[in-house]
């Protein structure tokens with residue numbers, strides 16, 4: 001197999017995307033060095049252009065798909081799956097296509113479960129008591145991460161070690177309690193936005209995964225810290241001004257990696273036209289570390305408190321630690337805030353409007369009401 005299309009959205013997509021981005025060589029595809037299948041994602045948007053371009057890309061490849069949906073009824077992945085299923089059936093025939101399709105879904109309920117049973121797809125179960133955004137350490141994340149060739153055993157060991165630390169019944173030695181308590185304190189002192197900061201582009205999707213986790217778990221009942229994310233030093237040249245000087249509504253949580261895994265020394269230059277010879281002989285990562293420290297001091301001076309989450313190095317073990325840590329702390333934080341971390345009633349509002357606008361059977365009344373509303377607003 002050279003391409004696996006992983007179909008899913010929200011909690012059924014972001015964890016795997018985060019781990020794969022964090023652990024992949026930034027140029028492995030261009031270098032053609034990986035022996036594992038390439039993972040491409042679908043079902044996380046409703047862009048026709050994206051799907052057309054995906055089809056252009058996979059047309060000549062050896063393709064399989066993993067379709068992930070706990071409810072089995074989410075529109076975005078269901079639309080993408082229809083298209084990929086049809087493509088596989090046309091390319092390989094119905095019987096072989098069925099062998100190239102794996103579903104991760106509820107044990108009993110939902111359209112995807114029924115379809116999988118009917119078509120004989122291999123399935124993995126998302127347990128009833130595991131919510132989408134808390135599911136990366138279940139088959140939802142495990143399957144794509146293993147297919148991408150990463151060390152899931154090490155990731156689970158990292159998660160288990162963090163589970164032990166986060167089970168300690170003492171505030172000083174339990175990192176999840178410390179983080180949740182600090183967030184609560186800052187929120188109650190007017191800090192309504194938390195910015196997750198990383199200094200390695202491979203961690204950009206940690207920010208995306210984390211935003212969903214905290215945004216959907218806490219943002220309800222007119223409460224919650226708005227989660228944002230940046231990747232420095234890149235975003236110091238875009239968001240740095242606002243964070244340093246704008247409305248004082250935010251605090252930062254910096255996820256830093258203590259040891260670099262690669263080494264690159266900055267060279268001396270005879271002419272020194274750029275004036276950078278004072279950096280000659282230093283590691284690029286040392287500049288990154290000084291940028292981290294300099295930014296920390298500047299932001300604290302500017303009224304932006306900083307929390308720090310450190311991992312030793314960026315590997316599967318650390319990714320497992322981060323997943324477990326942020327999930328556990330999220331549950332504690334939400335309960336401190338007085339909201340239920342495990343529901344997401346607000347997500348339904350756009351779906352109702354979309355179904356009404358698209359004339360879904362059963363939505364006739366809403367369709368009439370929304371049409372009337374749009375006509376009166378013209």
Ligand code: PA5
Nearest residue numbers: 010011012069070071074132133
């Ligand atoms: O965290 C959640 O519950 C959501 O983000 C879901 O993961 C997302 O809506 C996808 O749902 P499903 O897996 O049912 O398709």
